[in-house]
Amino acid sequence: MKVLAEKKTKRGKYHNYSFYFLIAVIFLYFLLFFFDPGGACKSLKASGDIIIRIIPVLLLVILFMVLMDYFLHPKTVAKYVGKGSGIKGWFLAISAGIISHGPIYVWYPLLKELRDQGMRSGLVAAFLYSRAIKIPLLPLIVYYFGALFVVVLLPYIVIASLIEGEIIELIESRKIQ
Amino acid sequence: MTNPKPNGGERSIVMSFYRAFKSLGAAIPTLLGVVLLLGLFLTLVSKQFIASVFTGELFRDTVIGSAMGSIAAGNAVNSYIIEEELMKEGVSLFAITAFIMTWVTVAVTQFPAEAAILGKRFAVIRNSLSFFLAILVSIATVTTLILIH
Numbered sequence: 058m059k060v061l062a063e064k065k066t067k068r069g070k071y072h073n074y075s076f077y078f079l080i081a082v083i084f085l086y087f088l089l090f091f092f093d094p095g096g097a098c099k100s101l102k103a104s105g106d107i108i109i110r111i112i113p114v115l116l117l118v119i120l121f122m123v124l125m126d127y128f129l130h131p132k133t134v135a136k137y138v139g140k141g142s143g144i145k146g147w148f149l150a151i152s153a154g155i156i157s158h159g160p161i162y163v164w165y166p167l168l169k170e171l172r173d174q175g176m177r178s179g180l181v182a183a184f185l186y187s188r189a190i191k192i193p194l195l196p197l198i199v200y201y202f203g204a205l206f207v208v209v210l211l212p213y214i215v216i217a218s219l220i221e222g223e224i225i226e227l228i229e230s231r232k233i234q
Numbered sequence: 235m236t237n238p239k240p241n242g243g244e245r246s247i248v249m250s251f252y253r254a255f256k257s258l259g260a261a262i263p264t265l266l267g268v269v270l271l272l273g274l275f276l277t278l279v280s281k282q283f284i285a286s287v288f289t290g291e292l293f294r295d296t297v298i299g300s301a302m303g304s305i306a307a308g309n310a311v312n313s314y315i316i317e318e319e320l321m322k323e324g325v326s327l328f329a330i331t332a333f334i335m336t337w338v339t340v341a342v343t344q345f346p347a348e349a350a351i352l353g354k355r356f357a358v359i360r361n362s363l364s365f366f367l368a369i370l371v372s373i374a375t376v377t378t379l380i381l382i383h
Binding site for chain 1: 251253254260261271318359367375379
C-alpha cells in the first residue's frame, strides 16, 4: 500500500512538473509575441516542423512499447539488460543506441518503461551516450571531417558510453548502500 | 490476440496498446514543452553568435565548444554545418569535436523532459558526465589524429 501511495505521489509530482514546464514555455512565447511577433511566429513554425519530423519516430516508439508490453516479461528484460546481464547487456544497450533514430527525448518514455521492468540505469546512460554515433549521418561526417577522423572518433564514443554507464552504476550502488 | 504470462493468465494486445498510449500520453506535455523550446532556440540563436564566443585559446575553446554544444539543439546535421563554418573561422579541432559530442550527448534544452521522465538525479549526473566526457573524447581523438599524422 505504501509503495503504491509513493508511486502515485511520484506520478502526481511528475504530472505537475510537466504542466508547469509547458506553461512556462507557453509564457515565454507570449512574452516573445509581445516584443517580437515575427520571431514568435518563426519559432512556432520551427516547432511545427519538428513535430512533423518526430511523428514517425513517435509511432515507432509506440510500436516498440506495445511489442515490449505484449511479448517481454520483466524477467526477460532483467535477463538481457538487468543486473546479471554482464557484457551482453552493455553490447545490447550500445548497439540499440547506435541504431536508434530521431531526437533523444522521444526515447525517454520507452527507456523509463524498460528501467521500470529491470533495466540497469548504467545501460540507460550507455544507450543515450552511444546515440552520438549516427549511422545514416556517417557519410556526412566523413565528407566534413574526413574518414580518419570518424575511424578514430567512433571507438572513443563507445568507450565513453561504457565509462559513463559504469560511473552511473557505481553512483547508484552507493546510493542503495 | 492474447499472449500467455509466465505466471498464468493472458496479456491482451489491446491492453498493451492502452498501456503504451497511457505511458506516452503522460510524457506529452513535457515533450511538447521541449519541442516549443527547441523552436525558440532555433529561431533566436544564430550561427554567427555561436562562432563569436570562441577565443582562440585551445583549452578554453574546448570547454566553450563543449558548453555551446550542450546548449545548442536541433538535428545533428546542423552541428556539422556549423562546425564547417567554425573550421573556416580557425576554431581548433579540439573545440569542434567537443561541440559535436555535447550537441548529441548533453541535452540542456531537453533536460526538463529527461528529469521528469527518467528522474532529476539521473538526468543531472548523466548530463554532467557527458559534458566532461565530451572534453576527454575530443582531447583523445585529436591527440590520436596528431600522433597518426
